[in-house]
Amino acid sequence: MVGGGVAGLAAAHRAVELAREGGRALDLRLLEARPRLGGTIRTERVDGFLVEAGPDSFLSEKPWALALCRRLGVEDRLVRTDDRYRRTFVWHAGRLHPLPDGFQLLAPTALLPFVTSPLFSWPGKLRMALDLVLPRGHADDESLGAFVRRRLGREALERVAQPLVAGIYSADPDDLSLAATMPRFLEVERRQRSLILGLRQALRGAAQPGTSGARWSLFVTFAGGMGELVDLLAARLPAGAARPGHRVTELARAGAAWRLRTAEGPVLEADHVILATEAHAAARLVRHLDPSLAALLGEIVYASAATVSLGFRRADVSHPLDGFGFVVPRTEGKALLAATFSSVKYPGRAPGDHVLLRGFLGGMLGRRLLDEEDDRLVGRVRDELHEALGIRGEPVLARLSRAPVSMPQYHVGHLARVEAIERAVAGLPGLGLAGSAYRGVGIADCVRSGEAAAERAFAR
Ligand SMILES: Cc1cc2nc3c(=O)[nH]c(=O)nc-3n(C[C@H](O)[C@H](O)[C@H](O)COP(=O)(O)OP(=O)(O)OC[C@H]3O[C@@H](n4cnc5c(N)ncnc54)[C@H](O)[C@@H]3O)c2cc1C
Numbered sequence: 001m002v003g004g005g006v007a008g009l010a011a012a013h014r015a016v017e018l019a020r021e022g023g024r025a026l027d028l029r030l031l032e033a034r035p036r037l038g039g040t041i042r043t044e045r046v047d048g049f050l051v052e053a054g055p056d057s058f059l060s061e062k063p064w065a066l067a068l069c070r071r072l073g074v075e076d077r078l079v080r081t082d083d084r085y086r087r088t089f090v091w092h093a094g095r096l097h098p099l100p101d102g103f104q105l106l107a108p109t110a111l112l113p114f115v116t117s118p119l120f121s122w123p124g125k126l127r128m129a130l131d132l133v134l135p136r137g138h139a140d141d142e143s144l145g146a147f148v149r150r151r152l153g154r155e156a157l158e159r160v161a162q163p164l165v166a167g168i169y170s171a172d173p174d175d176l177s178l179a180a181t182m183p184r185f186l187e188v189e190r191r192q193r194s195l196i197l198g199l200r201q202a203l204r205g206a207a208q209p210g211t212s213g214a215r216w217s218l219f220v221t222f223a224g225g226m227g228e229l230v231d232l233l234a235a236r237l238p239a240g241a242a243r244p245g246h247r248v249t250e251l252a253r254a255g256a257a258w259r260l261r262t263a264e265g266p267v268l269e270a271d272h273v274i275l276a277t278e279a280h281a282a283a284r285l286v287r288h289l290d291p292s293l294a295a296l297l298g299e300i301v302y303a304s305a306a307t308v309s310l311g312f313r314r315a316d317v318s319h320p321l322d323g324f325g326f327v328v329p330r331t332e333g334k335a336l337l338a339a340t341f342s343s344v345k346y347p348g349r350a351p352g353d354h355v356l357l358r359g360f361l362g363g364m365l366g367r368r369l370l371d372e373e374d375d376r377l378v379g380r381v382r383d384e385l386h387e388a389l390g391i392r393g394e395p396v397l398a399r400l401s402r403a404p405v406s407m408p409q410y411h412v413g414h415l416a417r418v419e420a421i422e423r424a425v426a427g428l429p430g431l432g433l434a435g436s437a438y439r440g441v442g443i444a445d446c447v448r449s450g451e452a453a454a455e456r457a458f459a460r
Contacts, residue, residue, distance in 0.1 A: 001274050002248045002260070002285070004032030005039020006443055007435040008276030009233040010068065010450030016236060017071070018458045026458075028238060029268060031260070033247035037234050040406050041443075043227030046397060048351035050225050051309045052358070053401035055443055056342065057081075057219040057226070062444035064451065065229075066216065072232055077224070080217035081324065085344050089326035090119055091334070091388055092159060096319070096326050099160065102203075106148055106161050106185055107131065107195045109203055124155030131196050136189055141412050144181065145173035151195050163327035167338035169441065170303045170363030170407045180410035180418075221346055226443070251275075251285045258430060272430050272457040276450055278302065279408060279437035286428075293424040296417055300437050302405040304370050305362040308381040309342070311397030314353050318390035321355060326388065330365050335380040337363055339388070354396065357385055364409060374400050408437040432457050 001008045001015075012030045019026035036042070040054035058065045069075050089096035097119040102110025108128065115125065131151045139146075144165060148157040162173050169176060178186055185195060192198030222228035234242050250261035251273065258273045275282040283297035325340035338360045343350035350356040359381035362370045369377070378398050385391055418438050425433055434453035436446050 001028070001030040001276055002251075003039070003276035003278075003281070003435065004030050004034075004037040004242065004244060005276060005435065005446070006041055006229065006233075007446040007450040007453075008032070008039075008274070009037065009230060010447040011274050011276055011432075011434050011454040012241065012450075013068075013233045013236050014451040014454035015458050016238065018454065026238070028241045029270070030237065030242045031246040031248050031262065031268075032242070032244045033263075035245045037242060037244055038227060038230035040403055041226045041230050042401070043225030044399065046399065047311070049309070049311050049354070049356050049397050050349045051356070051397075051399050052225055052342070053307060053399075054403060054406075055226050056340065056346070056358070057221040058443035060216040060218060060220045062440075062442060062448075064448040065444040066220065068447050068451075069229075072236070074222075074228075074232055077222050077228060078216070078220050079223050079346055079348075081219050081345050082347070083217055085321075085323055085341075086217075087323045088164075089323050090159060090163060091326050091328045091332055091336075092119055096388060098323065103160065104199045104203070105164060105182070106144075106156070107152055107199055109196060109200045119159060120155055124153060124159075127153030128156050128196075132194050134194070136193050141177055141179045141415065142186075143174050143412050144171075144176045144178045147178050147185065147189075148173070151189070158331050159329050163329045163338065166330070166363050166365060167327050167360060169409070170305050170337070171409055172364040175364070175409065175411045177410050177412045177414045180414040219345070223348060229443075248285060251289065253289070256430070270430075272432070274432040274434055274450075274453045274457060276434040276453070278405065278435065280405065282433060282437075286431075290424055290428065293421065293428075296421050296424065297437075299417060300414075301364075301409045301411060303362065303364045303407040303409055304367065304402070304404045305360065305407055306370055306377060306400060306402045308359045308361065308378050309356060309397070309399045309401075310359070310378075310382060310385060310395040311350060311354055311356050312391055312395055313393055314355050316391055316393035317355055318392070319388075321389070325358075334384055335361055335366065335369055335377075336384045336388075337361060337366060339381075339385060356397075357389075359385065363407070370402070370404075408441060410441075430457075 001012045042053040044051045088099045100113035100117040108114035148161045188198035247263040249263045252259045260268045279297045279300040283294045287294040321341045324345045327338045328334045328336045340358045342358050343356040432453040434449040
């Protein structure tokens with residue numbers, strides 16, 4: 001395996017499981033360039049705060065991460081969100097407005113909360129209501145921005161869809177492929193024409209929250225933070241298999257096997273290689289083997305991001321913090337893309353009488369901002385949190401974490417590109433790809449991607 005993020009770790013762990021199930025020997029190496037495993041996942045404990053540098057949770061709706069936790073026997077380590085506070089605010093015109101109840105990511109499904117919400121103007125609301133009568137679109141792969149503008153209008157895009165997708169995909173909605181990221185909405189339009197009516201119907205068909213008996217909330221994490229997943233997976237690998245601090249610089253055929261050269265010196269031979277790196281890193285490794293595959297991989301654009309976690313005394317924050325956080329439309333001209341009320345969302349994130357807040361910066365629409373010095377970025381987040389939440393005192397904790405070129409962008413045409421990549425890889429026996437670059441950016445998708453690559457390589 002090359003790449004020790006969650007996809008590489010899940011691939012390595014699945015390979016171990018398959019070898020054990022098949023009673024076969026496995027000589028496994030997981031080579032990771034950085035001095036630690038986990039890739040974008042990193043949890044730190046500082047002064048009684050639990051700080052997540054990257055992801056703070058995973059989606060339980062997508063079953064693969066939860067299923068892995070069950071197989072690892074660690075379900076009791078998982079914690080759910082406090083769903084009394086399951087709402088998101090939107091920072092608009094100097095105030096935090098709750099996203100109206102029933103808003104399904106892109107469109108409203110409940111009439112009263114939507115009609116009475118001050119987040120939208122009357123012309124904006126009427127334009128959204130036009131979705132009820134507008135005909136279907138015909139594009140095969142359309143940007144999310146174009147789709148929302150066409151069905152619900154500019155205000156719905158600017159005040160809700162754009163900031164929400166910036167928070168999830170760090171993306172510019174006018175480049176983001178709807179088919180590759182949120183195919184559910186395309187499907188609803190295809191079947192029911194109106195997004196509002198289709199989503200309402202789907203909601204009526206689904207079990208009501210709280211009555212389904214589902215044990216897990218939508219977002220789930222570990223009591224000790226997402227770093228627990230990394231440690232748990234690493235602990236299941238054979239002793240000495242994981243090699244942090246080993247950057248693979250060259251991949252070449254060696255007869256029927258593969259030869260991997262590392263910057264640190266060791267050269268390894270392997271029957272199977274799974275590249276679970278970012279697509280740009282995989283592109284460099286295959287550039288001599290298959291230049292056209294390298295070109296396709298190189299076409300997947302990456303965004304950079306940064307998170308700033310700030311701890312405050314609870315008494316210094318006048319906002320009730322009765323939600324999971326807020327998103328910031330680009331039109332507001334702020335540095336923040338979004339902020340999470342981390343210690344409200346999950347227990348054990350801040351010591352008593354304190355709160356932990358986390359700001360998210362960068363993405364495709366905030367690229368230039370990340371050129372600024374650390375202190376300046378921390379200062380910007382502190383000032384904007386002060387303004388949004390009525391904070392008086394200085395933070396008692398400040399942690400900045402940068403994730404350069406770490407977030408793949410699923411631009412229009414992404415699915416066709418991934419299919420071409422998969423065809424090209426199928427022509428290189430013994431080689432596989434995994435990770436967030438291809439068919440889903442979330443932790444659960446990365447687990448599925450890694451496990452599927454291991455199954456293709458090792459299942460018999
Ligand atoms: C700030 C942030 C917040 C996020 N929040 C969430 C969230 O809350 N929930 C969620 O589900 N997802 C979230 N994500 C997305 C999710 O974290 C990532 O998509 C996922 O962790 C990617 O895993 P990966 O293994 O594919 O890649 P990575 O974690 O990027 O790992 C790839 C690894 O490959 C290594 N590598 C590269 N080149 C080489 C080489 N030549 N040799 C050896 N090693 C190499 C890299 O050093 C890296 O460690 C977030 C992402 C970021 C950046």
